[in-house]
Amino acid sequence: MSFQKTITEDRRLSLLLVLEQTPGFSANAFLLRDAIDSIYGHSASVDVVRTDLSWLAEQALVTTRTTGDVAMATLTTRGIDVVCGRAVVPGVKKPMPSGA
Template identity: 45%
Template sequence: MLAELMREHQRLVILRLLSEDSGYDLNESILHDGINAMGLDISRDGLRTQLAWLVEQGLITLSAIGNIQLAHLTSRGLDVATGRARVPGIKRPSPAN
């Protein structure tokens, strides 16, 4: 149960970080640092797993720059990040955020 709760929070943080970038995209290194800075410890492999899950849901797309993945927020992902849409498996943002 705790593991699933952590994944839901991690997925929301990924979407929120992407939504805060002016180009709606960040590389996995920045996402990794951002998630860990929020107190949601995640490995690089764990991050890649969450990114793949978000791609399957149509919330982000990925492209490669050498060995680094670049995540791009989709319009559906932006709706989820801001609470306008809901996807099971992702924590819903609180109204105060």
């Protein structure tokens, strides 16, 4: 596995983890970018975050909507299953067990 692929998979998991901790399981791409940077150390542009959100939507892990220039994402039930380790989606890093 390439290093870039590892980073991409981890960044996608980070987006799902942030959404899982967000009230209403929703946030915009700007807030998500800032959160994955400050919490998980992923320095990504808003364009990269939007691309990841589109990919996650194709996998039915989030739903997205755009108003003007603001992309919003909402975690789906399937996305919660991935965050909790109950489902595995190739292209998203598996979460570590609690306490690991």
